[in-house]
Amino acid sequence: MKYLHLVVSNLFRKKTRTVLTAGSFAVALFLFGILAAVDGAFKQGVDVAGVDRLVVLNRVSIIQPLPLAYRDRISRIPGVARVTFANWFGGVYQDERNFFPQFAIDREHYREMYPEFVVPDDQWQAFLADKEGAVVGEALVERFKWKLGDRIPIKGAIFPGSWEFNIRGIYRGRRPQDDTTQFWFRWDYFDERKQFTKGVVGWYVIRIANPDDAVRLVKVIDEQFANSPTETKTDTEKAFAASFVKQMGNIQLLIMSVGSVVFFTLLLVTGNTMAIAVRERTRELAVLKAVGFRDGFVLALVIVETMAVAAVGGGVGLALAKLFTLRGDPTGGLMPFFYVSPQSIATGFGLALAVGLAAGILPALSASRLRVVDALRRI
Amino acid sequence: MVSIDGRGDSKSLIRARGLGKTYRRGGEEIHVLQGLNLDVNAGDFVAFMGPSGSGKTTLLNLLGGLDVPSEGSVTVAGDEITRMSGAKLTAWRARHVGFVFQMYNLIPVLTAFQNVELPLLLTSLSKADRRRHVETALAVVGLADRMRHYPRQLSGGQEQRVGIARAIVADPTFLLCDEPTGDLDRKSADEILGLIDRLVREHGKTVLMVTHDPLAAERARLVLHLEKGVLVESVTAGEAR
Numbered sequence: 247m248k249y250l251h252l253v254v255s256n257l258f259r260k261k262t263r264t265v266l267t268a269g270s271f272a273v274a275l276f277l278f279g280i281l282a283a284v285d286g287a288f289k290q291g292v293d294v295a296g297v298d299r300l301v302v303l304n305r306v307s308i309i310q311p312l313p314l315a316y317r318d319r320i321s322r323i324p325g326v327a328r329v330t331f332a333n334w335f336g337g338v339y340q341d342e343r344n345f346f347p348q349f350a351i352d353r354e355h356y357r358e359m360y361p362e363f364v365v366p367d368d369q370w371q372a373f374l375a376d377k378e379g380a381v382v383g384e385a386l387v388e389r390f391k392w393k394l395g396d397r398i399p400i401k402g403a404i405f406p407g408s409w410e411f412n413i414r415g416i417y418r419g420r421r422p423q424d425d426t427t428q429f430w431f432r433w434d435y436f437d438e439r440k441q442f443t444k445g446v447v448g449w450y451v452i453r454i455a456n457p458d459d460a461v462r463l464v465k466v467i468d469e470q471f472a473n474s475p476t477e478t479k480t481d482t483e484k485a486f487a488a489s490f491v492k493q494m495g496n497i498q499l500l501i502m503s504v505g506s507v508v509f510f511t512l513l514l515v516t517g518n519t520m521a522i523a524v525r526e527r528t529r530e531l532a533v534l535k536a537v538g539f540r541d542g543f544v545l546a547l548v549i550v551e552t553m554a555v556a557a558v559g560g561g562v563g564l565a566l567a568k569l570f571t572l573r574g575d576p577t578g579g580l581m582p583f584f585y586v587s588p589q590s591i592a593t594g595f596g597l598a599l600a601v602g603l604a605a606g607i608l609p610a611l612s613a614s615r616l617r618v619v620d621a622l623r624r625i
Numbered sequence: 626m627v628s629i630d631g632r633g634d635s636k637s638l639i640r641a642r643g644l645g646k647t648y649r650r651g652g653e654e655i656h657v658l659q660g661l662n663l664d665v666n667a668g669d670f671v672a673f674m675g676p677s678g679s680g681k682t683t684l685l686n687l688l689g690g691l692d693v694p695s696e697g698s699v700t701v702a703g704d705e706i707t708r709m710s711g712a713k714l715t716a717w718r719a720r721h722v723g724f725v726f727q728m729y730n731l732i733p734v735l736t737a738f739q740n741v742e743l744p745l746l747l748t749s750l751s752k753a754d755r756r757r758h759v760e761t762a763l764a765v766v767g768l769a770d771r772m773r774h775y776p777r778q779l780s781g782g783q784e785q786r787v788g789i790a791r792a793i794v795a796d797p798t799f800l801l802c803d804e805p806t807g808d809l810d811r812k813s814a815d816e817i818l819g820l821i822d823r824l825v826r827e828h829g830k831t832v833l834m835v836t837h838d839p840l841a842a843e844r845a846r847l848v849l850h851l852e853k854g855v856l857v858e859s860v861t862a863g864e865a866r
Binding site: 258259533540622 | 744
């Protein structure tokens, strides 16, 4: 602690330079925080996917339906504990920017299939009693200031017409990362009202009795419907979510590429700045050595200064990123989980310190190897 | 008593024997110091004079443990510093040598107090003890009322006095002053020389000073002339003029 004033005084020697260097870190770490939030938003489905759930789709594509009749055939397969299904609706509420996922769900088993979504019993009963009933996530309620009993008009895009629903229930997630931006309504009402392709569902979700049995069951289910007019493609929910993310491109590669370029640039900028700072202080560092400070102390002094700039700048950048994401999804529904996780903050902070260390090590080494007589020319 | 004939008695505080320093520049060897002998007793005030390039600063570097000789040895208070490792030599400097530089070499972002405190940070003294030592040192140089000032807020003479306070604050065995008045006007230079003189007379400090200024050398008890790396004569202060 007795050396702290040396570090602090040196940092404030050239305030503009220190602020700009810390600002470089802040910008880089702000960008890192936002990219991590985007990455996390895309991967959220993968992270929260149930290990004991399989998803059955049409082999041709996700937008091709499956016959409702498959439900009973799937449920008879040994190892399958429960089957439910749902349909993508894709309607518009007031404005196309108000995107949120809408699902026509199987009222009998959907709730049991997703225990992470909690709906109060009385609300669920009200939902079952109202054909036009809907259950909505609490994030959605918060976003549109809805309340129980509200009548919500949704304009069909894939399924034409003006659809109206009564909010009968509000679900919450058991875990903070659970998606509470969904809008559920009854599949039987949906099937009754739509004017074409009746008796089909978008996908099945299966709970299996033993998660270790997943690989075998995936094969058994797909074999069951092989060579039929509607073949299936079964996957674990996690793999399904991952493949969904992949359709958007390799987000992680994109983030890694952008992040690497930013940090490499930062390394060069900071390294150069520190090298200049050390050169300017050659005589002072030589004086420190002359009066008895060891090479190791000079090395540590320069590194601590660089890392202090990195820590402050990086901390500010991450804090700004956190503040930015507190406002929620900036895309209006595409990324319901747009937030900087504590792990991302820790990783970002670690990266900032690592860059600080890497940028400071060469100037610090040159400072520590400085020959006093050369630096002073004369004592 | 100072001697340069290599026959100084065993009580010498500083003893150099056969001291030589050779630099290689290009393919050429430059002999800066050659076979130099020197004995300085505790409490002596010695001035080194000589033309530029005669090896005065190199001699101070060697005696202060900032550089290592090509040949010969330097022994201070019984410790042969020319056999010490780099780290040990650094620790030795902290304990035994106070440096006063021509350009003061204060750290501009530290106050006078903090500049003077620097050598004490290497000791195990408590914060309160460090404060007491620093205040004493600044009082000795007459700057007790300027301890919160930064170097840019001080005159050249005041800066050099802070430099002297820094040199004496840890009570080193001896002081090495390289042209301590070289960057000062006559009045300030006289004040600094008076201060150094007082450190010798009243505080018993041993001072080795390089100077070009005959008036500065006059303050020393003995003036040694260096010419082409050799101590050629030893004269008393009065004769130096």
